Amino acid sequence: MRINRLFLPAWVGVLLGFIQTGLFLQLAFTLSSSITTYLMITLCWLVGSVFGVLVLAQRGGSLARYLLIAMLAYGACGVMLVLQPFETRLLPLYGVAIILIGVYPGVFFQRMTPLSSARTVFFLENNGFIVGIIVSTIAFMFFGQVVLWIVPVVISLYLAFMTKTDARSLPAHRPSL
């Protein structure tokens, strides 16, 4: 369990790599591949991360809960694309959904750093992210959009299990004096 917790950031990175690739590809294919789409994804993700690391990480709520919110938001993007393809008037809604997705990594980094050095957390997460973008891009070419759904769901279930069973190691809030 300790070893699994050590590599938790790497798995989070893989998940985030898949989700980001999934957002870029699915929105580019079924909304628009203009620069506006890419800017929206990038900026909203970053805004969500800031909100997560500065505000929400200090509050209650397990990591699994924020992970669930992120996955539901990712799912909402997929549903909107199916129901209203190429509807760029929904950009604000996509933006809100991506902010909610971005919250999770922000909360995760804040919660992990009491347990491991920032260097280790960021190093593992970033390498996981690299693996995620490589595997998701190549897998997408061969198997299509289904991998952008199945793999993130499987990884998030694993992460939820890991953080739930090891909940005492990942406190819901930073202990205060």
Added chain:
Amino acid sequence: MGESILSVFTRQGQTFIRRPLIHRASVPTLLLVFTGGVNLILIQWVLVKEMTTLLLGTELIILLVSVSYFAGVSVGYALARDIRRTWLVPLALMTLVLHLTLPIWFRLIVTGLTSINAYGAAFLLLPLLAPFVVSAFYSVFLPLFVDGGDGTIGELYAAEIAGSISGILILVVFGGFGLQTVYTLYSVSLVCLLFALGVRTRWLVAAALFSSGWLIALPALNFWSNTRWYQQIHGLPDGSQTLFSQYSPYQKVDVIETPDGTRYLFLDGLSHFDSSDNRLNVMMGDIPARLLSPTRALVLGAGAMQTEQMIAAHNAERVTTVEIDPVVVEAGVRYFAAFNQMDTLTNRQVVIDDAKHFIAASSEGYDLIVTDVPAAYSIQSAYFYSITFYEALRHRLTPNGIVAVNLTSPFSRDDPISRRIVASLFAVYNDVIVITPGSVGWSVAYAADRLPFTSAQVEASLRDVGETDFIAYQATAVRALVGDAAPITLNSLEIVLDTSLRWIRNRIED
């Protein structure tokens, strides 16, 4: 210094890691991390555009460039524990020099390798260099300061992200003004970083002076090195010059002119128009326009926009170009007016939009739709050869309307790419004629539910435009050659990988 927090404690039997006393981050520390975030974005913009171009921009290269950049971030994280704070200033000064000069020396490296027939080494060398010289330095700050107790993860990570957001906004507002403007802002940011590091005034002045001098020389050096690269890679003659070079939000756009007046349009280092050879545009635009005399025509993808001129010359009521990249349109209007007559034709219009979004949102019908899009060497461009896209186009055709598609290779039983593209066409349209003109080398397909002309009429038109060496396949022959080739769908885009590998292999072997 502010609030201090004890970092070693136990809670319910769990032990947390020992850290130095954590202080609230000081303003200089926050400024360091913030400017690091800004500069990571700005230099990423330069690196991605430049390296993608130098390695000829297929999907594999795009992925390789991204991986290379993020690998550098990992390198920075890994080295953070071993970096001494006294090293930060000399590293920052070195970074300033390396980054401001990056496009030049990257191009010269590739030019040099190509001159000794070692272009393939560039595919290894640049991705190995980039992590260490581009993204590693700025990635050191966050773990260095968090683990050193110089701030909480919340405030430092938020500062870095705020810097990244600012970097993106800088590119949105100022990116269109060109490399010199972006580099000016980059230099200002890095000088701020040096100030936050507590660098002595004389070094700040030296850095500012170096940056200023370099920025003044940059435009000339930029064009010179750009020309040298194109001469080496594409075999352009001595005396060629760069007329236009700009990073758009989507790609690098270059216009090169040779001493004999031939003009080339390159997108991410790949040729999209050669003014001395317009035969592909004749096949895509002039031939179908002769056969149809279209009232309304749509061309997806701008380039030099000569195809549109050829269609417009047949008295079309309106020829619409849809192009996602306004910089390509700007280059076409400014430097290829002799070929597109954008300044004189009144039956032309250009719409800046993503082609698939335009098709989905439009309700207009067209007699002729020309897909003048890049080959399927990236996921984005492969979309335009898929069943999904051809179905969307079908809804925009008038009853006698047709689609003209560049098959990007010679159509034959041995060519999987063109066969798969035609298979996609047959999944949507009943009638497909394919021509392979000897003057072009590549094949072009005309598709519709029922083509309003026969292959004999196509052959007659080919002779009318001076084409004497060609093959024209009727639908039955086309079907036979397509055989069991699988159509391209959004769930089977492995053609992108195949095309990417093939283009890289061809370039290395050339």
